[in-house]
Amino acid sequence: MFERIRMRGKVTVRVLDATGNVKRRKPGLIRKLLKLPGKKMEVVNHNIVTSQGDALLADWISDVPTKTIIDGANGYIEVGTGWSGISPKNNTACNTATGARKIMDAGYPMTKGAFGAADDNVTVYRATFAAGDLNVSGIDEAALMNHLTVGDCLAYAQVTPEVNVTVNDTLQIEWEITFLGS
Numbered sequence: 001m002f003e004r005i006r007m008r009g010k011v012t013v014r015v016l017d018a019t020g021n022v023k024r025r026k027p028g029l030i031r032k033l034l035k036l037p038g039k040k041m042e043v044v045n046h047n048i049v050t051s052q053g054d055a056l057l058a059d060w061i062s063d064v065p066t067k068t069i070i071d072g073a074n075g076y077i078e079v080g081t082g083w084s085g086i087s088p089k090n091n092t093a094c095n096t097a098t099g100a101r102k103i104m105d106a107g108y109p110m111t112k113g114a115f116g117a118a119d120d121n122v123t124v125y126r127a128t129f130a131a132g133d134l135n136v137s138g139i140d141e142a143a144l145m146n147h148l149t150v151g152d153c154l155a156y157a158q159v160t161p162e163v164n165v166t167v168n169d170t171l172q173i174e175w176e177i178t179f180l181g182s
């Protein structure tokens with residue numbers, strides 16, 4: 001019997017205004033003509049589990065893990081402006097990191113569903129960059145890391161379309177990794 005284990009992931013990036021609502025982009029020409037508001041600054045993209053991520057997962061399920069696990073005390077999300085599309089599987093962090101890595105929100109990571117129920121094979125990570133943490137245009141990449149300054153990259157994602165965050169905005173990144181056996 002041959003079994004294959006696969007992982008897939010998605011990253012949801014939200015820019016929230018000072019009142020906690022999802023911020024809107026400036027409307028394009030068609031939306032202006034139709035008097036429609038701009039699209040919400042909430043994007044969902046797929047991620048790639050990096051080469052380091054593959055090794056981290058193998059280490060974490062071994063009898064005596066040697067690498068830091070991504071948990072509530074050691075899980076961070078980094079954002080950047082340097083997506084290049086060149087070999088994302090080998091990325092060890094964002095190409096052009098901006099701001100400081102942000103630790104997981106309280107209660108994260110967590111499984112999306114209770115054991116034995118739907119989505120019990122999905123791990124959810126979430127970090128929130130509060131207002132004042134960032135003032136950056138063109139955020140187009142994110143990395144899920146296991147250390148504040150150095151460390152290993154479990155997963156990497158392109159953020160498209162890119163998002164702009166002002167000093168008054170909050171950036172929330174939610175990362176889901178689904179484990180599948182086949």
